Amino acid sequence: MIDFSLTEADARLVALAKEEAAIAHRYARHYDLSETLIEPLELPEAKDRPDPLQVLGETVAQTSGAQIANVLLVLEFADPRMRRNQALGLGSKIVEADGSEEQKQRFRNKTLAIAITEPGAGSDPRSVRTSARLDPKTNEWVLNGEKIYCSYFEGADGVLVIARGSEEGEKFLAFVIEKGTPGLVDARQVRKMGIRAWDTKDFFLRDCRVPEANRIDVDFKRTMASFNGNRPRIAAMALAISWDLIEFTRAQLAGTGSDAAPLSAEIEYRLARLEALHEAARLTVLRSKWTEQRDGTASASTMVEAAMSKAIGGAAARQISQECMAMLGHLAVSEEFLAEKWFRDARIFDIFEGTGEINRLIVARAVLGYSARELG
Ligand SMILES: Cc1cc2nc3c(=O)[nH]c(=O)nc-3n(C[C@H](O)[C@H](O)[C@H](O)COP(=O)(O)OP(=O)(O)OC[C@H]3O[C@@H](n4cnc5c(N)ncnc54)[C@H](O)[C@@H]3O)c2cc1C
Known part of the structure; x- marks a missing residue:
């Protein structure tokens, strides 16, 4: 039976990741503008803070499992990470x-x-x-x-x-x-x-x-199977960006202080649909990691779940980012905010680690029982 509630240890890790993500946000524009620079091994603020991956290693027995807890961390990072993950x-x-x-x-x-x-x-x-x-x-x-x-x-x-x-x-x-x-x-x-x-x-x-x-x-087949664990991670990165974009859109359209006003029913409806899409995609990512923990990275079941989560996560990121941009109007293209950057960033997640089309082919072959030669 799948249980999607977080353990206390999961929740502590997610809180740590949220704090790190908030700090890393400050560097997002800098690394966006400095194209030849890659992220440093760690941002300066990292040295006085516990490393979530290390905390995960130490508390793994109290979490929902190494794979699930790891992707819960990834789901929080939209921008440069506090620490480059050599793994x-x-x-x-x-x-x-x-x-x-x-x-x-x-x-x-x-x-x-x-x-x-x-x-x-x-x-x-x-x-x-x-x-x-x-x-x-x-x-x-x-x-x-x-x-x-x-x-x-x-x-x-x-x-x-x-x-x-x-x-x-x-x-x-x-x-x-x-x-x-x-x-x-x-x-x-x-x-x-x-x-x-x-x-x-x-x-x-x-x-x-x-x-x-x-x-x-x-x-070669086994080599490709080693990507199974990475596909849901890539989908999780896409969803981290999409979530920040939804929150930003809601906040901008609602206004602040004396400008604050209730959102129109139409905007509420559109945002609620995007939130539901995000949640559905997030659950496919968690389910994929749950399957990986149960059956192993190279199993046929993990391959299908991983491809599903990547196809759904990549497509959700495209849809969410496009609709948010449409709702934001002129704010969407202002470099004062990160929305335009998130929109540009979101596109790649439907391309690498297998494009959306390729991941859908993998799922279709498995579900319909075709070989790559028959359905390619
Ligand atoms: C930022 C970035 C990082 C990357 N990192 C790595 C890396 O570390 N190592 C590495 O080896 N590669 C890496 N890649 C490459 C990435 O995996 C490929 O870009 C990706 O697999 C798509 O290949 P392509 O760009 O040649 O597009 P193509 O394969 O030419 O695809 C073009 C379009 O045709 C569609 N298409 C292709 N074949 C089919 C089909 N049979 N049925 C239906 N539609 C199809 C695709 O979905 C896509 O929409 C990276 C790419 C990027 C952009």
Whole structure:
């Protein structure tokens, strides 16, 4: 039986996260305007405050569980976070899942980004063209290609690159490439419409030599399953932004002091519908994390729930942000407020970690019993 009431420990964590989010808000415009800067490891105010993730680690037994409590924290952060979460490096997760014991030891304390996407290979990773050829003389792999939109690249110690072997029909290969490896040529921070503080880089591989010891023996299907836990987190980020936008819209339209006036029935109705949409999406995120706790990250049930929460969360963020902007009128575009930034930020959550369309395909295949070949 699912119980959505928070434990006392959950509620304490949420309160901590709300306080941190309120402080981090002050930095939101700064990092929006300074596109080449990535968020610092922690904001100055963080050092005198308990770290919610650490508190979660210490009190996990009293919470609703590590996964649910973690996403409850994410649901509170709309803007730059007080602390950059190094654990988000998806490359590190894949090494933990598929690496040998020796590789796990060697890379355990490193943050590894993940690079699958290339020009022409986004939603369909089968189109990846980055090549890997084994040089039998040195037992090194020689990689060539271009990767784009790599999250956390600048702040990471290295990157897990997905490439194609040179043999006909060879499966995908994965390599850990550490920063400083000759031939790993990093380009620039990608200029983006929104989430400008989000570390996102393009890079090239030019005859980049990687030792065989850095090849991770991945299973592509299992590799993709390691994203299951991240999809609801991304949806939660989208919902954090949407909620701030709803609250801002309500406050602006109601006015303050002598300007305060009851909202019209039409505006109340429109806001109530958006709040209901937000709550429904939030519940799909919590349900997905509940399923993950029960069945594990790579299970088929978690895959479907995760894709559902991402599809619903991403679409809800788009709808909520668009309708709030329409209600706000000229206030929507004023840089005096964060609404226009939140509107720009919200769009990405329906794109990365699988676009809305791709996540709906995943759900449809599972529900209708089709293979990727039959419904793709
Ligand atoms: C800020 C940011 C950070 C990112 N971080 C990373 C990262 O760390 N690592 C990484 O590897 N990638 C990363 N990405 C890439 C991201 O995963 C891709 O942008 C995403 O998968 C979409 O791919 P695409 O941009 O090539 O769009 P396309 O795949 O070209 O899609 C274009 C449109 O077509 C639709 N579409 C595509 N195929 C289908 C289909 N079969 N059926 C129906 N509709 C379809 C899509 O839904 C979309 O609307 C990041 C992207 C951004 C913007």
